[in-house]
Amino acid sequence: MKITLKDGSIKEYEKSKAIIDIAYEISEGLARVATAAQVDGKVVDLRTVLSQDCELDILTANDEKGLGALRHTTSHVLAEAVKRLYPEAKLAIGPSIDTGFYYDFESEPFSREDLDAIEAEMKKIIKEGAKIQRFELPRKEAIAYMEEKGEPYKVELIQDLPEDAVISFYSQGDFVDLCAGPHLMSAKPIKAFKLISSSGAYWRGNEKNKMLARIYGTAFSKKEELKAYMEHMEEVKKRDHNKLGREMELFATVDVIGQGLPLLMPKGAMIIQTLQRWIEDEEERRGYMRTKTPLMAKKELYVISDHWEHYKEGMFVLGDEEKDDEVFALRPMTCPFQYYVYKQSQKSYRDLPCRYGETSPLFRNEDSGEMHGLTRVRQFTIAEGHLVVTPEQIDEEFRGCVDLAKYCLTTLGLEKDVTYQLSLSDPEHMDKYLGTRETWNEVEDMMRVILDHIGIQYKEVKGEAAFYGPKLDVQAKNVYGKEDTMITVQLDMFLAERFDMTFVDKDGEKKRPYIIHRTSLGCYERTLAWLIEKYAGLFPTWLCPEQVRVLPISEKYHEYANQVAEELKDHNIKCTVDERGEKIGYKIRETRLDKVPYMLVVGAKEAEEHTVSVRSRYLGDEGSKKLDGFIAELCKEIKTKEIRKIEVEE
């Protein structure tokens, strides 16, 4: 058999051979740091015996997948330590994840002290250095074996494996775990690990199941890497919008107002106002018509839209269905409201596409544990819109929505931080959706054709569709790596029928339009959260709630400072004057801490010569270039002499 290595060299063997032995043949050094291997692109265990021609890539902890094997083995060490200290604990599952690994146990919850003790035990286990061995058992024996060991979760896992599945186990010393692998040859290469936190997690991710105790940890092959990771996490915390946004007085929450109901403070409100003015103007330029529709409606509206059936739990209902003649609900979306705008007159194919936009507060009754900062709230404002289109217009209009979304992302400097997701229905739970499987297949295929036509890279995810249609979701991650939807463009083939929306086509026949639901920059609060984290609070100039601060050297120059400020304000620059009786060094320090991009220092010299002394941080982002240039020009105008511009490293 011929084995092609990653560097292109070829090894030939007469008989079959284990990968670990090949690694030793290449070099002992490699064999010692090897964690797993990739055979024809598939990640496998080092124990795998090769018996036919293949491409072989031996992985170490420096490879993402190799690191995964190291972390997976660390999770087994964790499980062994837990079983030693808490013999009554039952094992569930323990995979590696992006940031490390976790293991779920049926056990009393673990405290930080417990984690420290478990960590110490893990160190002991690694030091003992037992060899890790793999063995397989036939299904029946595997079940009997795990029953004997008293591991009901493992038994359930085996029972759910397909009939023909290979059931493999890994052992290290006395500890045995059901596992598909791959694993290291021993726990020795685990040089640096840490148990991060513990929490609850439902068995198999289902809230109806028992809650297990989960331990999160991370592992690296080098101590320095672990240290760097821990330091990185500390840095990341400083960017966390929920901390920084409060510190910067962009938003706040108040106990008696309630969960998920943040107050946008003057600075935060100013940023959102800037975003709103910008996006509304842009939408108008792109042919959108603005609507302003009620924030609540009678229950009957939601019955027609089927939100009452599919979304009632998520709505704030006003009134009692049993007692009151009329029951209202705050709106969780604007769809049906804009549909009735459409329905106010008979539409011709000449009227389509009909593009409606609305800056709309929405209300969603999220579960109490879900709220988080500005990213998950009960009342939020969305750049909402609906396009009513003929079947022929779908492709072009959908493309227009994606184009607008991309324009928003680029202007905000977020275009490289997002991924695209095609959110599809779940064929096994069709009760969650309107319509039939056939229609869904049709529309989902239509989405794929449109997206391929537009040419964007996307990932398909089942079970994430809206109840009325598939979605293209623009996903972004926060500083901790948690992903949320930022922008969404959805195709809807059901609600037009529910609301009996029609247009008269060329042939004089009444026809059913399609509807595109879309957001341009999504939810303002959530977008603000991403901007805070993206720029660590140092916003592009055009978004800054305060763009220029004039700093008079002393009280004598207040009049001149105000003159300068008035001149800037005349040009719509957001400008203030620091009139406090503080020294200039102190004012500069505070202005920098307030993250104001431009400071204009004025004193005797400037007042006399009618100049300003500029100090700025220049960000050079696309959205601000014009404004930065404009401010610089204005400063020049104010001055009669050359600008002294001090650029400061942030």
Add this chain to the structure above:
RNA sequence: GCUGAAAUAGCUCAGUUGGUAGAGCACUUCACUCGUAAUGAAGGGGUCGCCGGUUCAAAUCCGGCUUUCAGCUCCA
């Protein structure tokens, strides 16, 4: 909603066996009128998240609630 942790001055936090509440920053006042990251001095400010219980006595112990955080589940 579930599991766990937390809540002390505007902010960051001290306050261990239950005995009359503390620091730094911020704020106010006064002096200094100042040239590119912190001038000095004095002062004010807390029913220790809320409600109830135990106790002669509760920031401290117990219970309930509210809010926040880490996850799970759910979602823009």
